[in-house]
Amino acid sequence: MNTPAHLAVGLLMYRNEHGRGAAVALAAGAILPDAPMFVFYGWQKLVEGTVETDIWGHLYFEDHWQLFFDVFNSIPLMLLLMLICRLLDLRWGLLLAGSALLHLCCDLPVHHDDAHRHFLPLTHWRFVSPVSYWDPDHHGLWFMLFEFTGTIAACAYVMWKGEHPPMRWMAAATLLLYASAITFAAIMWLPQLVKAARPVELNANSSIAFIANTNRAGFKPLSDFNKSKPDFRFVNTNIHVINVRFSKKYVESIMD
Numbered sequence: 622m623n624t625p626a627h628l629a630v631g632l633l634m635y636r637n638e639h640g641r642g643a644a645v646a647l648a649a650g651a652i653l654p655d656a657p658m659f660v661f662y663g664w665q666k667l668v669e670g671t672v673e674t675d676i677w678g679h680l681y682f683e684d685h686w687q688l689f690f691d692v693f694n695s696i697p698l699m700l701l702l703m704l705i706c707r708l709l710d711l712r713w714g715l716l717l718a719g720s721a722l723l724h725l726c727c728d729l730p731v732h733h734d735d736a737h738r739h740f741l742p743l744t745h746w747r748f749v750s751p752v753s754y755w756d757p758d759h760h761g762l763w764f765m766l767f768e769f770t771g772t773i774a775a776c777a778y779v780m781w782k783g784e785h786p787p788m789r790w791m792a793a794a795t796l797l798l799y800a801s802a803i804t805f806a807a808i809m810w811l812p813q814l815v816k817a818a819r820p821v822e823l824n825a826n827s828s829i830a831f832i833a834n835t836n837r838a839g840f841k842p843l844s845d846f847n848k849s850k851p852d853f854r855f856v857n858t859n860i861h862v863i864n865v866r867f868s869k870k871y872v873e874s875i876m877d
């Protein structure tokens with residue numbers, strides 16, 4: 622799920638908590654599992670100047686970055702944090718850890734190709750869900766509609782029924798953040814989607830060059846191909862950009 626949606630779920634669940642500290646702890650916990658991704662994207666985009674296709678198609682899946690993401694998405698580690706906060710009687714810390722754990726429970730069933738190792742350090746197993754929160758090939762469009770509607774409804778309910786002003790203000794801020802995230806996606810990725818969706822005529826030479834650059838551009842490597850159903854797929858973790866299919870006969874002819 623997208624980060625503002627996690628904020629909305631947390632606000633709905635903890636809407637009766639009082640005080641600014643509680644609202645801040647709730648927000649921090651909802652954002653915490655996604656924080657490494659913000660660091661990763663900021664570093665690659667602002668410091669390294671990496672293009673979007675390399676960021677999401679290649680670098681995102683490198684082992685050291687995956688470990689960085691997955692440590693913050695570990696359910697056992699978050700339960701350990703909750704236990705420590707409970708023993709030390711840290712109310713805000715307990716709320717932060719509870720909000721982060723809620724984030725992880727919501728994420729677990731909606732990640733397919735980009736599933737996290739949610740049970741580190743006990744196991745490296747990933748639950749590859751049949752449902753993705755963004756990928757159209759795995760019901761992503763339906764889930765995005767559900768998430769969009771649910772986020773707005775949850776924030777509106779907290780703003781209307783919330784007992785404490787800090788939670789109501791946080792709900793309003795979440796709606797603004799959600800609108801900003803949609804605007805950012807439209808500016809950064811929609812032009813690529815439109816460009817990639819244009820019809821492309823490929824001859825033998827351009828096709829070979831296209832295949833030769835698959836790893837660098839973020840496409841599936843040739844070793845992953847099922848020759849009975851060749852599939853070049855460019856995948857961004859937020860937008861499914863392009864899916865170009867070739868006939869079995871044509872692909873085998875240029876791979877020989």
